[in-house]
Amino acid sequence: MIEAHSLTKRYGERTAVEDLSFTVRPGAVTGFLGPNGAGKSTTMRMLLGLDAPTSGRAVVNGKSYADHRAPLHEVGAMLEARAIHTGRSARNHLLALAATHGISVRRVDEVIDLVGLHAVAKKRVGGFSLGMGQRLGIASALLGDPATVILDEPVNGLDPEGILWIRNLLKGLAAEGRTVLVSSHLMSEMALTAEHLIVIGRGRLIADTSVAEFTARAAGDLVRVRTNEAEKLRELLAGPDVTVSSQEPGVLLVTGITSEWIGRVAAEEGIALAELTPQQASLEEAFMELTRDAVEYQAPAAQGVGAGTEGRAA
């Protein structure tokens, strides 16, 4: 379990995180979302004792990170995965880490297999692709078999196969009863991976919600229906709380009733449907809407003034 109690971090004039409180529970993947510069990495560093909060307290598994006797067994973390420029092999890198923490060679080989690096375990890490580097970072995080796992943007730069792999790995870790906190700036990815979401913007809490709740709210009740008998169906669906619009021939956009209901009406009247789709595609839009006021660097056109220059590299 992770607890943030009124965490605040200031860098001089700049407030990176402000009065941030949340709890991350075991047994589920929790997505930590926010636009660039929202304060995700700063918060994670405070959770891991790498940055001291200006005020407030971070507690992991009941204690602050520094008070854990064997932190690698309590919390495994991967922060902004950078290529590790080393001439060491992946296995030797993990062996060195294991040796300083009293972790067995057997466990090193276990995590190598777990992250799928077996074939390249003896290759120099310096020559690793971004994806292989991410896998190695995750292997390091899992080395101590920790109850809590904190990963900063683990899917960054991965190909679809790598993204799917991380998604399943995180779900598996949560299913084993671990606490899993994973940051991202992609709502659509988190919707597929996480059960719970903590959304921040400009260092402040914007939402603490289940993914199901967020998705339901984002999706609204818009349903797209395609049929050759659009006009007939439109008349059948008409009602005081129902709106039906159409922007292309044969396609209706319906709000006010569920897709199940539309399907039933069509079936009863013998109307064949070519498509019946509850609109979920607006997730990323809903996230942007939620965090719109909290985006640090907006394009000048969007903001109407000469906004800030470059963001830090993500």
Ligand SMILES: Nc1ncnc2c1ncn2[C@@H]1O[C@H](COP(=O)(O)OP(=O)(O)OP(=O)(O)O)[C@@H](O)[C@H]1O
């Ligand atoms: N060491 C530092 N010194 C000064 N300002 C910092 C420092 N670290 C972070 N900041 C500022 O704090 C704010 C939050 O940064 P942080 O890296 O935590 O955001 P983030 O949500 O992880 O963003 P990203 O997705 O871009 O990595 C930003 O405005 C950043 O410029």
